[in-house]
Amino acid sequence: MKKNNIRVNINGEWHDLTITLQDRLIDTLRDQLGLTGTKEGCGEGECGACTINLNGKAVLACLMLSVQADGAEIQTIEGLQNGLDLHPLQTAFLNEFAVQCGYCTPGMIMAGHALIKQDPDPDETKVKTCLANNLCRCTGYEQPVKAVLKAAREMRRKTND
Ligand code: FES
Ligand code: FES
Known part of the structure; x- marks a missing residue:
């Protein structure tokens, strides 16, 4: 399967990632980056469990392809806490x-x-x-x-x- 490179800012840090065009953003976050705070419920845009912020807006990571996030700034639940201080x-x-x-x-x-x-x-x-x-x-x-x-x-x- 053809691989693509994308660059994404996640919780304040830029990441260079290699993905396929079929990869969903939720899988890249959870499986490739280990950011398992983002949950998968329905996997089809109905439950909101996978909501993250992309360029400041709430989006459903189960409905986005990773390639669509190229160049974007993403915040996940892991990015909210400041050291030991909860958001x-x-x-x-x-x-x-x-x-x-x-x-x-x-x-x-x-x-x-x-x-x-x-x-x-x-x-x-x-x-x-x-x-x-x-x-x-x-x-x-x-x-x-x-x-x-x-x-x-x-x-x-x-x-x-
Ligand atoms: S997992 Fe249910 S909306 Fe994404
Ligand atoms: S589904 Fe259990 S706290 Fe919301």
Whole structure:
């Protein structure tokens, strides 16, 4: 199978990767780079478990080919934590009990992360719309919505400090 080279910035570091044109981005992240925080649920764009940020926008890594990410900046759940310090979204998900089995959590957090980047002060409707494509079988949806709102507040507070 023909191989292609791509260059992608992942969590702040450029990577030169050799892929085939058929490789899905989720497989390159998980299998080639070991970034297994990004989860695969349905594999067909329905559950949101594989949500990552690509050039600041939430995208589904199961529906993208790796070659489409050439030159892009990608953030995965692994890129949010700063050393031992959790990102405010991670802290809020824990404190608001928005995590049970945790399978949907990286996707939910990355969806929230892209939203807060675009709109640092989203209202509840915007957060609900943002998380509408992320399925969770455990928590219901109230806690994740609360967690994103809380994280947005905390991030605004930090910016204004
Ligand atoms: S695994 Fe990508 S949307 Fe379900
Ligand atoms: S916490 Fe289990 S699927 Fe969401």
